[in-house]
Amino acid sequence: EQRLSFMVKHYWGPATRSIYLGLTCLFLALHLLLAFFCLSVLQTACIPPTSSSSSSSIPRADTQNNQFFSHSSSAPASWLLKKLPTSSQNEEHPTQPAEAKNHQAKGSVSDVMDKAKKLIDAGKQTGKVKGGSKLDALFKHPLYNLPRPELQDDDWLLRVRTNEDPQEKKSDNDQEEDYLPKDSDWDSGSHEEGYEKVTWTSDVETHPPWLRFHLGISRWELYNRTDHNLVQLTEYLATQRILGAVQKTGGTQLKLLLSFPNHGQALLKPMKQSRDAETDVNLFYFSDFERHNAEISAFHLDRLLGFNRIPPVIGRLINATSEIKDITTDHKLSKTFFKSPAGNVCFYGHCEYYCSTEHPVCGKPDGVEASLAAMLPDLTLAPRRSWRSPWRRSYSRTKLAQWEKDPEYCNSVKQTAPYNQGTRLVDLIDMTILDFLMSNMDRHHYETFEKFGNDTFLLHLDNGRGFGRHSQDEPSILAPLKQCCRIRHSTLLRLRLLSVPDFRLSDMMRDCLTQDPLTAVAPLLSEPHLAALDRRLATILKVVQTCQEKHKDVLYEDLGGYDPCSRPYGK
């Protein structure tokens, strides 16, 4: 430093020197100011205004856990090109985005600072600007950008086989099926009428949105929220020409499998009753109608909670005549079409519940509101396991389930595989929270991808029976949380964030839902349904608080020493 000041003295005049000093002071002052903003913004966002005891319940960790990294979001398929036995082979794959390598540094102090800077900008906007920017600010919050373990090759559900893949690999212990054939195989498929000729290669750029979605599924989530492909996928579902529509078997109510020209598919659930109809109080949960707007809203709610465990769902106005009746190859389905006394096109299909002339799906005159969910990869490529929920209802008008009779029920669940290790129990609690918020009593089963064994997320499929009643809550849905008194730390912090006025869950949901095409017809959730979300969120937070007053190990620590609320600077 002496040398430097000597040089400054030697070469620069006294005037320049004072400018130099002034600039240094300004630089330091700006940094102090920045630090001050970071603290204030992060603290207001993380600590709810009402709870004074809550901050003490957040354990403070002192070290940054360096084993955590976040993974690249932009080009998931490039990770799947093939198994890479050594790191040196990495260089052979120029398709791996440079970004992926840069992301290795994520989770570091500088990264947290980066996020904090962005937050300051976002924080300045909140309150001033309406709607959308609050949602942006929410998703920019560190709680929605937590460092994740770096994904290994076997953390991806599927991978693309490339020409360089040695043939003998198949004879290894490697049992996995490769997702895409070799590039040279592309041309050999037979072509069905209307379907596009497949021109995909291992290059991500050539993949349609549905394929990118499949290739982006990982061990811990169904999609990466920041992946640009999600926007393309939702647009794709909303606009693609419908080439095929057949009834999908499995389950109890009517649903259709749609096919698109580039071989993508969607699961359609039609609107069967007026959108705002509250479920009849005398109907059992298992007799309740499925609602298309519940499927759409559940996707957004799950995403807002930071889970990312529901396949993307959008709303679409379907022409029952030209987009179903005229094109279907399903004769049993086409036979159920009729014209109602009012002159509307109706159909009812074949299924266990509500598939009759008395419960038809009717257009106005042929426009039918429906939810379209992106299809998961075919079961032959990515088999799934279905698990019976330990808190499954009895599905009987008279019998009670074991969990309804035994207050110590959770103790036995906690000792039973797979709930006795890993994240399975807290994953189930996450699902419980989602279900209580939307009042879904119909979660009898859940599914996982077989490939990932027990160390994986739970798919939250089938949400059609949520959002049935806004005037009433269903406390029994919270039984797993109440009985086990266990919750992921990150989940709890996000729930608290969503109860802060700036990020109120109902406001966030309203904003998310306005992005859906069907909002043009009518809001997907009425105001009473949105208000019910805030009320139920408060109930969940109260249940957790009661747990914390009675028990010690309520929080499942998943932040790995990273606490975005108490230590915004890492060190």
Ligand SMILES: Nc1ncnc2c1ncn2[C@@H]1O[C@H](COP(=O)(O)OP(=O)(O)OP(=O)(O)O)[C@@H](O)[C@H]1O
């Ligand atoms: N997006 C999806 N992609 C692929 N398969 C799906 C998707 N959503 C649901 N499924 C599968 O379709 C089956 C039936 O769907 P769903 O559970 O929604 O119908 P349902 O009629 O409500 O069933 P149930 O009466 O059993 O509740 C599910 O078991 C699930 O495995």
Ligand SMILES: [Mn+2]
């Ligand atoms: Mn169902």
